Each structure stands twice: as C-alpha cells, then as structure tokens.
Amino acid sequence: MKVSFFPGCSLEGTAREYGESIEAVCKSLDIELQELSDWSCCGASSAHSTNEFLSVALPARNLSIAERKGQDLVTPCAACFSRFKAAEKALTCESKVDVGIPFQGKINILHMLEFLCREEFSEDIEKKIKRPLKNLKAVSYYGCLLVRPPRVTDTEHWEDPQALDILISRLGGESVFWPYKTECCGGSLVLTRVDIIHRLNGRLLDMAREAEADCIVTACPLCQANLDTRQEEIGDKEGVSYDIPIFYFTELMGLAFGNKGVRKWLGRHLVDPRPLLESKGLI
Amino acid sequence: MELIGDKNFRDVVVDAVGEEIFTCYQCYKCSAGCPVSFAMDMLPHQVIRSVLFNQKERVLSSRTIWVCAACETCTTRCPNEIEIAKVMDVLRQIQQESGKQAKEPKVPIFHKAFLDSIKKTGRVHELTMIRNYTQKSGELREKLKTGEWKNDVRLGMKMFLRGKLKVMPPKCGGVKEVKKIFEQAKEHKKA
C-alpha cells in the first residue's frame, strides 16, 4: 500500500525518533510512505495568527501537490494535520476562498494515528506483535489539534477520543483512564511564555502520576517535546522530581513489533524510558 | 466610531468569522474551558462582547489575544457555533498590521521569526528560528544578564547530543513558490 507522506518540519529535528519509528513500523506493515516532493511548511500557528491568506495558501500548496499525485496524504504532526484540514475546508466549502492554488478535495487527509488505526491494518498489527507490552500502564494524550474543532478535523469523539487507548490495549499494554486526554500543552507559546508552558505541562504530569500511569503516549511532536524536555525545569520550580517517559505511539508499536532501532529511538528522549522498560522486561 | 481603514472594526471581524458571533448569549462556556484563562486580562466571552460593542482598542491592547494558545476548546464547546478561536486569530492579525507595540511583544516577534524561516527556506529550521527570536525579542540580552542562558545551553546540549538538533538548514525545492505566496499575502491584509 502506498500513500503520500508529509513529515513536517520537526521530524528531522526535535522529533527525530518519531520519524525513525514511523519508518520502521510502516515498513513492518508493508506500507510505502512516499514523501511529498518539495513539500513546504504548513505555516502552523504563526501563519493563522498573522495573515489569513498565508494560513490557507501555505497548506494549499502541499495539498495541491498531493492531489496531483492522486494518493491520500498522511502526516504525523497534529499541527500540520489541523492546518491541512482547515485549508481543505476553506478551499472546498460553499463560500470557498481562492488563493490561486488548485485543490478540489479529491484526496483524504489523515493523521498518522488515524491512518494506522484503520481497520485494514488491524490484523497485520496483531500478527506483527512479538513482545506484547505487558504490565505497561499508559495514559493516552491526544492534545488539541488532532481532535479540535471537530467541524475541521472530522473527528467523532473529541472530548473522549479512543484511538490511542484501543491501540495501547491491542499492543498488550494497559490503557489507564485520565481526564486530561485533550488538555492543552501550550504548543505555540513554547518560547514566548515558558511560565504558561510550565503550568500546563506540570498539570498534565501531575494528573498522569495521580492516575498511576508509568508513561504518557502522544501523537504530536509539539506535545511530546513540551512534556519530555521540560520535566526537570518544572520539577525544580515546584520542588518535586518528575521522571515520566513520554512516548510516541509509533515507538510503542515498534517496541511490540521487536523493530531493530528501538533502543536508538529511546536514547533520544530527555527522560530516559529505558529503565522503566527494563524493569517491565520489555527491552 | 472605531474604524479600520474606512471599515467599521466590528464588521471586519464579523466578515472574517461569520454572523454567528451575534448570537453570543454570554454563557461563559468558552471562558470556563479555556486552559490559559489564568494568564488573561479579558476572558474569551468578554472579548466576544467587546467585539460586538466595537471596542477596538480594548481588545487589540489586551494580553488575552497573545496568550491564547489557539487550542480551539472554546470554538468546540460554544453552543452557538461561534468561532471564538478564529476571532482571536483575526484580532492578532489586525493588531500586527497596526504596527503598534503588542501587550505581549514577544509573541508577534516569535511569529515573525517563524514565518521568516519559512520564507527563507520553505521549511522551518528550528535552530535559525530560535536564534532570530532570542536576538530580536531581547531575550538573549535578558538571559545573559540573569544567567538564565546557562539553562538554555544545557538543554540545547542535551538535545544536540541526542541528535535532536538539525544543524544544517533544510533544502526545499519549492522555495520560489513559497516566496510568491508571501508576496501575495501582503495584498491580503485585513485593513
């Protein structure tokens, strides 16, 4: 199976292990990811905070390339996904905007999580599992842009989404309930209001701990980076110490599949997940 | 009368976000669910009311429009389908076009550094973007003074050692087209 793949800007940098694990997992499932040729940035929050034309035209350029190719477009980043879906709606709705870039909405735009959770892969996924994630208690963290607003994302369950929870159980882990599935990590305020980032992420870490989870599972490079890189700072500020591994869902898939690169991916985290996984006998 | 160019401020916002905004009955649901309300000087439902009262200066000079994290919780939960998050966008756009100092000046400087990075290379190069932002926002100077730079360097080193910092800027064959989009965008201002 072939799809067009839009990696997004962070996959070569801060989210490198996300990219590496996606590649390995898709290879295991015989999915060929064809990187969109000459893709450019979706514009993220900065475009929609600055200029409406930019906020539609930047994603439209990529959508148009994908539509010409004629294959569905998959992206691993929740922010890119949300910008693409918003542009899709703006370009194809009744009062459609014209940015001089052709796009008719003939292809599907999917987030990597939604894509890999398609029914057609469920049997393959189950067959690939060599090492079920026994005893691993995880909370699913969807964040904002994967689900909101549903008019844009076409999500069915935006207050209590299930895809990650189902996947964790399918991989043999225990998906633990918590009420912060779709709370905000502060995303775009990452450099400008670090105090807000600390407060929002501190709340998430505290709640994960209260739910007695071993780890948090994400599907977004911004959420993972905020939660993983800030734990020491937040701990210093509050006089507590946090040590909660933050996984990309594809890393857990790769772990369960017994993919080769797992240790390398995990070695890129700031909060080292290896001691936890060793204690559970998973690596 | 609060004008933008020759247009009424309220009409500019309504044109961009839709007439649903007139149906706001001040139920506070947007404000109740907002994750950053603690850092705001006006709550989202107050912003909506102020827009309807055409209080241009009041909303544009607020802190709220900059600390809003664009999480879309308000829009998702509004019983009247009002695009509150989009109202915030439009207000940020109008404020940036005004050229006046923002209440949280670092946020628009961040957006500019981010967009400049796209304009230059077609994709964001995290390192270049962060360097431009810290210089232009005065954060570099502040941090050198307080010694806080040491924490940033420590975090940066950790990321670098883990292969999470891409040193070379990305190569994207679409730069020319992206530059054209930025040129066209100049003609599509709100005012």
Ligand code: SF4
């Ligand atoms: S949730 Fe909607 S109707 Fe209620 S106060 Fe906010 S904008 Fe108005």
Ligand code: SF4
């Ligand atoms: S989009 Fe902005 S105003 Fe609305 S809930 Fe999120 S942070 Fe608050």
